[in-house]
Amino acid sequence: MITFVKIPIGTGGGIRCRRCAPGEQSEEFFETDPLLRHVGEVVAGWQQGPGPNIAYVGAEPFRHSRLPTLVHGAIDAGVERMCLSTDATALGRDDNAAGSVSAGVRHVEVPLLGGSPETHDMLCGHPGAFEAAMAGMKALREAGIAQSVPVLICGRVRVCSHNIKDVPATVLAFAQVGASSVTLQFDGSVPTAVARPWVAAAVETGIINSVWVALEGLSAASVGVHSLHDLNTVRIAEAVGGEAS
């Protein structure tokens, strides 16, 4: 219901299942000036409800050498809600969490592939990534509390045949760090009949723990859960008129 426009800050980022897509991916980052020009265009042309809101996506923002400039520049341009799509591991280091909140970041979208180190680290190929992500999300929540500002964590799970059975535990893991919503993203690789019990369990895990679970790429009706779960709390949309390069 709250729309964020994607601003790709690079390519090659994000967490993916190594068993589905083996091999390394290399990140490349875009220059700051064209990115901020793109942000300015989004702000000037905003017609999508409350906003303007943007999400920096495409590559890990905490590896972008000029992230502070990108955040401050966006806010100076008039961005009302600022989201970072991040693996959250950097948020637990140094004062990244406090600095992000202080700079104006209020939303993060964090991907997990599993609800424990055994699944997440194994599938993403990075030992220690799960615990680091959990610590990062906790640090962000604590920074929001310390600075008396609301900070929202949105989980995202790219569901495949290797993690479908871990989806309820993944929702629970997000709940434990105070996430407000989790999106289960399907790409057609998991048969509906296989997904059905795990999605139902994940949705109920969310309700009991006050976390909204939304489905993408799979209709709620097809897996027998309430149609309301087709609805997401936020929509991260493509910019009208193309992307920055």
Add this chain to the structure above:
Amino acid sequence: MNRRPDLAVALVGLNWPGYQSLALGYVRAAAQQDPRLSGKAGFTTLDLDSELDPWWVAYRVAGLEPDVAAFSVMCWNALAVYEACSILKLACPDTFIVLGGPEVGPIAEQVLARNPAVDAIIRGEGEEAFADLLDSVLHGGKLWRIEGVTCRRDGDIYSAVDRAPIADLDSIPSPYTTGAMVPSNGSAYIETSRGCPHRCAYCYEGKGVARVRSFSEARIAADIEAVATAPGMTNFSFIDSVFNMTTARLKMISDLMAPHAARGMKLHTIEVDIERIDDEQAALLARAGVESVETGPQTVGPRALEACDRQFDETRFRAGVEACKRAGIEVECDLIVGLPHDTMEDFLHGLEFVIDVDPGRIQFSTLHVLPGTTLWDRAQEFGLAYNPNPPHEIVRTPTMTFSDLRRAEVLGSAITAHYRARVDEPSRPA
């Protein structure tokens, strides 16, 4: 060494953290000034956090060794009050325990029947009835004859006749100018009127009393002066159910507040009828120092609006919000899930509407079927299943299942939290 009064009275409020009970301030001020009690009754107010364990609430009260312990009861603190009373009675069997407030007044006999530790309940406005009750306890009078009191009599529960609403509000002393309450920054409230012009079925404010009664301009001025000039005050609020009932009245209060607003005093969370607000009213609100107002629509579902006796004009609502925004006033739009006849679609339309209006803040809550409201009286007719224990949350309606309601709560809370999380989200009292 202080002499113990003939009648030691403890007034106990279990409040949201940092808040004080205005109701207790009123009944204390009235009792303190009552000539029958003067020099005989001594008063102590305990404003405690509602999160405090009832065991320790009882401990704090028992430490005062009161002859009378009076609790203010709302739906959200009722269970804690009942438990604290139960422990207190065991610890101090001779302490007379009296309750008052909107949660217990309308169902006084049931509350007494279920809570043997409680000796009496004051129904309706408490200022006069509480002073009468203290006088009766002090002098051995007949409690059961006091208008507006329900009490135990010879093993039975007995309700005296209702007490008429206080006709002249100026006749009751101010908690602030009498010193019965010391205003605290951010959480102090002033009341300029009682009652509500609306008759919303889920609310008790407009029920039972035919008209809105107001304090005089002089009394309001004195209260504003007392609160706005108290040490350390930077912001407070008004508790009136509709602050902008008429433009003339709003102008009067705006005139009184303007000098304080000019030196930076702010008013927060003022309840308004947004559909009455035009640029003139918005300017008056801003001049009074209002930085945030609270309003409906509660629902946009036509059948629920009709069942709840509420009006909703989308065009006027939007115009009111826009007028506030132009005046630099943040608007908080409230939605209630679980009203009679509302469906999941109505709930979603309501969310979409308030997000589209973009008021600044959205508050989402679940229906509580409160004693003293039309919905309480007509729950069976509407098919409302609610928790009989306070705070009486809705469990099921004919159009929304238990599961639907819980799902709507989680989605609504998440969306409103996302909406609220803005770069410039101001920090202000809840």
